[in-house]
Amino acid sequence: MRIAVAGFQHETNTFAPVKADFEAFRVAKSFPPLVRGPAMLAAVEDKKLPSAGIIATLRAAGAEVVPLLWCMATPSAHVTEDAYERIVGEILAMIAAAGPLDGICLELHGAMVGEHVDDGEGELLKRLRRQVGHQMPITVALDLHANVTAGMVAEADYLDLYQYYPHTDMAETGVRAAKVLIDIIRTGRRPAKAFRQLDFIIPVNSGCTDFGPSREVYRELMPAIERETPGLVGLSFACGFPQADIADVGPSVIAYAATETAAATAADRLAREAASRESRYLPEFFPAAEAVAKALAIARGASRPVVIADTQDNPGGGGPGDTTGVLRALLAAGARGAVIGAIIDAESADKAHAVGEGGSAVFAIGGKRYPGDRPVETRARVLRARSDGWTALGGMKGGMPVDLGRTALLETEAEGVLVVLASRVAQTMESSIFRHLVLVPERLPIIVVKSSVHFRADFAPMAEAILVAKAPGPVTIDLSELPYAKARKGLRLMPRAG
Numbered sequence: 001m002r003i004a005v006a007g008f009q010h011e012t013n014t015f016a017p018v019k020a021d022f023e024a025f026r027v028a029k030s031f032p033p034l035v036r037g038p039a040m041l042a043a044v045e046d047k048k049l050p051s052a053g054i055i056a057t058l059r060a061a062g063a064e065v066v067p068l069l070w071c072m073a074t075p076s077a078h079v080t081e082d083a084y085e086r087i088v089g090e091i092l093a094m095i096a097a098a099g100p101l102d103g104i105c106l107e108l109h110g111a112m113v114g115e116h117v118d119d120g121e122g123e124l125l126k127r128l129r130r131q132v133g134h135q136m137p138i139t140v141a142l143d144l145h146a147n148v149t150a151g152m153v154a155e156a157d158y159l160d161l162y163q164y165y166p167h168t169d170m171a172e173t174g175v176r177a178a179k180v181l182i183d184i185i186r187t188g189r190r191p192a193k194a195f196r197q198l199d200f201i202i203p204v205n206s207g208c209t210d211f212g213p214s215r216e217v218y219r220e221l222m223p224a225i226e227r228e229t230p231g232l233v234g235l236s237f238a239c240g241f242p243q244a245d246i247a248d249v250g251p252s253v254i255a256y257a258a259t260e261t262a263a264a265t266a267a268d269r270l271a272r273e274a275a276s277r278e279s280r281y282l283p284e285f286f287p288a289a290e291a292v293a294k295a296l297a298i299a300r301g302a303s304r305p306v307v308i309a310d311t312q313d314n315p316g317g318g319g320p321g322d323t324t325g326v327l328r329a330l331l332a333a334g335a336r337g338a339v340i341g342a343i344i345d346a347e348s349a350d351k352a353h354a355v356g357e358g359g360s361a362v363f364a365i366g367g368k369r370y371p372g373d374r375p376v377e378t379r380a381r382v383l384r385a386r387s388d389g390w391t392a393l394g395g396m397k398g399g400m401p402v403d404l405g406r407t408a409l410l411e412t413e414a415e416g417v418l419v420v421l422a423s424r425v426a427q428t429m430e431s432s433i434f435r436h437l438v439l440v441p442e443r444l445p446i447i448v449v450k451s452s453v454h455f456r457a458d459f460a461p462m463a464e465a466i467l468v469a470k471a472p473g474p475v476t477i478d479l480s481e482l483p484y485a486k487a488r489k490g491l492r493l494m495p496r497a498g
């Protein structure tokens with residue numbers, strides 16, 4: 001068996017300010033840079049990525065892996081037409097040049113929007129089908145936040161999505177996609193499919209599988225349906241990625257089984273029972289000042305940190321990572337010893353390096369890239385300034401190299417608030433950036449992270465409490481505030497209250 005493997009991941013927030021160009025895919029940040037051919041194997045192997053699971057599974061089955069290309073950009077606004085066409089063009093050209101293949105296994109996100117195409121993955125799969133024909137087995141590992149379309153379901157023989165948010169099972173999802181591909185090649189039989197879309201959007205914060213309705217759906221309901229549906233091959237629940245103004249935004253269910261009836265029965269049951277939890281998908285959040293006041297009150301009697309998620313500026317959802325709403329609230333409250341990070345501000349990081357450790361200066365922190373925001377001008381001391389990369393920790397990214405360019409730790413002179421600066425956009429999904437700057441997160445009173453949910457994998461075990469703050473940023477938690485123009489008719493932008 002010769003199997004081609006490729007990865008092309010982007011989660012597109014069509015309401016965010018900055019687009020993903022080719023350069024955004026080419027460079028490494030908190031994941032590997034764009035890699036081609038055999039270099040792809042070393043870049044993804046032993047990482048917690050779908051391709052790692054795909055490659056290991058194919059090899060264990062005795063297949064020859066034909067590595068094509070792997071790349072991922074930090075979530076942002078649209079993928080530029082140039083980047084999309086170059087990368088898709090390369091993948092298709094590599095497949096054409098790969099010689100005889102028995103199958104194709106892809107790692108995609110499922111919520112990619114190009115400047116010129118709303119269904120990034122559906123279009124890629126359509127072009128791929130046109131090139132390789134309908135006999136070629138194609139399976140795909142997708143993110144739990146995929147906005148799955150009928151086109152994607154039609155063009156691929158099998159889709160399989162992460163089942164954990166924080167995404168601690170990316171490699172396992174690759175394993176499942178590869179196993180089904182091998183089965184299709186060996187038996188010559190493709191599973192029957194069923195696809196259902198729900199009629200309300202699930203806010204990202206409510207997709208967390210650690211608690212609430214999402215925990216029930218993924219940890220109880222799906223295993224029950226799997227046990228009770230004879231001939232089921234695969235069952236996925238997509239939470240959808242809300243901040244995308246496309247017709248197919250929102251949650252969906254995909255089932256694969258030996259028969260059409262079994263697939264339809266499983267999909268209908270999962271869609272119906274998830275929809276019955278609609279009101280419980282409404283998330284709890286507080287305005288920034290209220291979140292900080294609550295955190296200070298909790299921190300007074302606690303020996304462990306209170307963690308605040310600055311969810312609307314989550315770079316993992318397309319936030320610039322430099323908005324100042326929660327920083328201003330910390331300063332106004334005089335939250336001495338609290339830390340906020342990482343604020344993505346290369347200019348201020350450069351300045352900190354120029355000033356040097358121990359020096360102090362007036363900084364214009366963040367507030368440079370989100371419309372309506374402005375920098376926080378304040379005198380601060382430079383406690384640390386580093387230029388080296390490090391290795392990520394925690395259940396999601398553990399072992400992956402991180403390189404955010406120049407980083408620095410500031411302390412505001414008047415309030416004693418700590419500010420972590422980085423130069424390249426990345427979500428603060430684990431504590432290693434704080435440790436890199438020689439902080440001990442466990443001993444801090446308040447930690448503000450630029451993340452919606454992923455931070456929970458590493459921070460929840462050390463946190464006294466977790467609060468979600470609403471401050472300016474494009475990763476809108478109240479989706480009824482967003483000017484959707486293309487969302488399909490009848491779709492509710494927020495879950496309906498009970």
Ligand SMILES: [Zn+2]
Pocket residue numbers: 143144145167
């Ligand atoms: Zn995701």
